Amino acid sequence: MMIRRHSRSAIFMHWFNAVCWLFLLFSGFALLVGDMQPIGQWWRNLWVALFGERGLLVAHLLVGSVWVAVYAIYILTSCRREVLPFLREILHFKPASDLVWCFRKGLWLVLGPKVMLKMGVDPKLPPQGFYNAGQRMVAVLAVAASIGLAITGVAMGYFSGNVSWALGENALLWCIVVHFACAGVMAIFLPVHIYMAALAPGEGPALRSMFTGFVPQSHAQHHNPLWFASLKAAGALGGETQEQHSNVAQKG
Ligand code: HEM
Known part of the structure; x- marks a missing residue:
């Protein structure tokens, strides 16, 4: 039996987010010059050849603006139904159990x-809810970095240069520092997220759920026993009829 894990809108926003993030991260790296260039001059040359010097900046700003605008609309229209329950879920930390x-x-x-057992370490993981401890940590970082990148990106893109509403030099310098720090943190954690979500052994059903919206009941029972128990307690386990519910309705 299949259980709905992600609503259609959550799936759309995840992949929209992923495409925008990857484009912004890679084009952002290409914008860096001299010692700041983290990959190598060839990377910058490649992007400049594709978009041109000014085109690269325009493309970065354009995709960033679309990303901010679509998210603003999503947050405004799905705040109570999806955004707040998602934030409640990822901020629900249980320090002792999460550390274990x-x-x-x-x-x-x-x-x-096998090696863990030989070392005398119990390999059994503490039971997890809708997201496991690792997913919650990366999600909190992603949300914080997104807010930092969006605010500083808009400030640098639209409140600098020869405009009458331009920010002061100091404020702009802080924007650059925060923008780089947020991008840098996510450049480290995104590969971790992609590996854990898409490539780690046993994660196939969760990856497929990011396309279909559904996971097998057995997967939820094994990976997310606390979520599964809450669905059961709420009498929300009804096979394909789950389609009528959003994932958020089931997170609670
Ligand atoms: C292309 C590479 C990516 C793949 C394959 C991928 C895969 C996944 C999968 C399978 C899940 C669901 C996990 C589950 O149901 O337990 C997920 C959730 C999530 N991903 Fe990604 N992801 C990618 C890129 C990104 C990027 C770039 C971000 C941006 C920061 C991101 C942020 C998130 C967040 C916040 C969640 C939890 C949100 C939700 O469940 O709706 N992902 N990802």
């Missing part, structure tokens, strides 16, 4: 359960 989860999951990925 991170420690054991890390060892499980690097050494495997």
Whole structure:
């Protein structure tokens, strides 16, 4: 039996977000010159050849603006239905159990359960809710970095240069620092997210759910037992009829 995990709008926003983020991150790297260039001059040359010097900046600003505008509309229209329940879910930390989860999951990925048992470490992970501890941490970072990037990006894109509403030099310098820091943090954590969500063993059903919206009941029972138990308690396990509900209705 399949259970709805993600609503159609959440799936659309995730992939829209992913495409925008990857474009913005890679084009953002290409905007950096001299010692600031983290990949190599060839990377900048490649993007300048594709878009031109000014075109690269315009493309970065255009995609960033569309990303901010679409998110603003989504947040305004889906605040109570999706955004607030999502924030409640990812901010629901249980420090002791989450630390144990991170420690054991890390060892499980690097050494495997057999070696852990030999070392005397229990490989059993503490039960998780809709998101596991690692997903919640990356999601909080992604939300914080998104807010930082959006505010500083809009400030630098539209409130600088020869406009009468231009910000002062100091404020703009801070915008650059915050913009780089947010992008840098996510440049480190995005590969972790992509590996854990798409490539790590046993994550196939979760990856497919980001396209279809559904996960097998057995997967939810095994990976998200607390979420599964809450669905059961709410009497919300009804096979394909789950389609009528949003994922958020089931997160609660
Ligand atoms: C192209 C690479 C990406 C892949 C394959 C991918 C895959 C996934 C999958 C499978 C999930 C669902 C996990 C589950 O149901 O337990 C997920 C959730 C999530 N991803 Fe990604 N992702 C990608 C890029 C990104 C990017 C660039 C971001 C931006 C920061 C991002 C942010 C998130 C967030 C915040 C969630 C939780 C939100 C939700 O469940 O609706 N992902 N991702």
